Amino acid sequence: MSKQEIGKKNWLVIVLLGLAGQIAWNVENSWFNTFVFDTITPDPKPIAWMVAVSAITATLTTLVMGTISDRVGRRKPFILYAYILWGISTALFPATASIRNVRFAILAVIAADAVMTFFGSTAYDAAYNAWTTDISNKSNRGRLSALISTFPLLAALIGAGLSGVVIDSLGYVTFFIALGILVSVLGIVGGLLLEDSKTLRRTPKDERKNLIIDMFDGFSLHTIKTNQELFLVFSSVSLFSIGFQVFLPYQIIYLNNYLNISKSLVGLISAIAVLISILTAVPAGKLADRGYINQFAFLSPFLLCVGLMLFSLSRSVFTLTITGSLLYISLVVYTLSTGAWIKNLLPEGSRGKFEGIRMVFNVAIPMLIGPAIGSLLVTNFGVPTVLHGETGFIPTPILFPVAGLISVTSILPLLIVKKKRSARDASDD
Helix, strand or coil: CCCCCCCHHHHHHHHHHHHHHHHHHHHHHHHHHHHHHHHCCCCHHHHHHHHHHHHHHHHHHHHHHHHHHHHHCCCHHHHHHHHHHHHHHHHHHHHHHHCCCHHHHHHHHHHHHHHHHHHHHHHHHHHHHHHHHHCCCCCCHHHHHHHHHHHHHHHHHHHHHHHHHHHHHHCHHHHHHHHHHHHHHHHHHHHHHCCCCCCCCCCCHHHCCCHHHHHHHHHCHHHHHHCHHHHHHHHHHHHHHHHHHHHHHHHHHHHHHHCCCCHHHHHHHHHHHHHHHHHHHHHHHHHHHHHHHHHHHHHHHHHHHHHHHHHHHCCCHHHHHHHHHHHHHHHHHHHHHHHHHHHHHCCCCCHHHHHHHHHHHHHHHHHHHHHHHHHHHHHHHCEEEEECCEEEEECCCCHHHHHHHHHHHHHHHHHHHHHHHHHHHHHHC
8 A cells, every 4th residue: 555645734734724623613512502501591492403403504515515525626615715704603603692582592593503504514524524535545544533533622622621711701702703713714824725635636527417416326225335334334423423412512501500510610621631531542543543443433432331421420520520531532532433444435536425424424313313312301300490581401410321321322333344344254265
C-alpha cells in the first residue's frame, strides 16, 4: 500500500475546521436545550421536537450537499461559505427569546436551529468529513480518526467549561455572539488554507444521474448488499448514538436543576472529565492503526453502559467527574474506532453521498428516537416544576441506566460482521 502523507498544512486545516465545527455542535447539543429551558419553557417536549427537526435537517442537507460536492468535484466552497453563515446564524439564535408568545417562540427556536443546522451540515458533515477521507488512506486513518475524535472533547471543554462561566457572568446573548464570531473566523482561515484533493474529479454531465435518484441509490438493496459490512457498522453507530441521545439533551438541565449544580461548576466537571479522556485518544489512535479497531468498537459500549450506571448514582462533584470521565472515554474509543472503520469502507467517488447516508444512522435515527425516549422518561419520572409560569419536569437519574442499556446493543451488528468474516475466512481456507 502506498503511504499517502496528509501534510502539515492539511493537519492544521483539519484542526481549525474540526474544532470550530465541534464547538458549534457541542453548544447546539448542550446549551441550545438549556437556553430553551431557561428562557422559554421547562416543558421537555419542545426540546425533543427541536432535536428531531435538527436531525432531519442535518441528514437531508448532508445527503443533498454531499452528493452535489461529489458531482462538482469540490469541497472547498461548500466549507468556506457555509462556515461563515454557520457562525452568523449561531450568533442570531438568542433573538428567538425576545418573542413573548411561548408557542411562537418555540416555533422560532426550532426554525432558527434548523437554519443553523443546514449551514453546519453543509460545511462539516457533507464537505469537511468527505474531505478528510479524500486526503487520507488506511495507513493514517487511525491517527486521523483519533485526532478528530478529540474535537468533540475539546469542544466540550470549551463549550461546557468556558460556556458555563460566560453564561453565568454575561448571559446567553453575549455567549452566542462570541461563539458565532469564533466559528466564522476559524472557518474563514481554515477554508482559505484548504485545498481539494487531487484525486477528486468533477462528474461529467453525461455521466450524472438525476440528483434525487443518485442520492437515494445509496439506500437500494444492491448498494446495501455491495456494502454490507459498512451498513452493519452504520447500524452499530446508530444504536450507540440512540443511547447517547436519550440523556445528552437533558444532562445539563439534570445537573443544574436536579442536583442543583451551577453552570460554572458543571463546566468544571466537564473540563476535568474531558482532559482525562483526551489522554486516551492518541494511544488509542496508534493502536487502531495497528489493527485494534474492532476490539475498541466492541469494548466501548460496555464501558459507556457501566459509566452511565455509575453516573446515575453520583451526587458529589468528585464522583460526577470520575464517572463523567468514563462516558467521555467510551465516546472517544468508540468514535475513533468506528470512524476509521467507516472511512476505510467508504466507496471512492461517492464519499460525500455516503456521508449523508452515515448521517441517517449517526444523526437522524438517534436524534429522532433518543430524545423522544428521554422526553418520555422525563415526563413520566421527572420532578414537576413551574418556570416563568410554564409547567414542566426536571430530569431524574433514570435517564442514564436506560441510555446505557440501549447503547450496549450496538455490539449486535458488530457480532454479525465478525460471524460473516469468520465464515468468509473458513470458506477461503
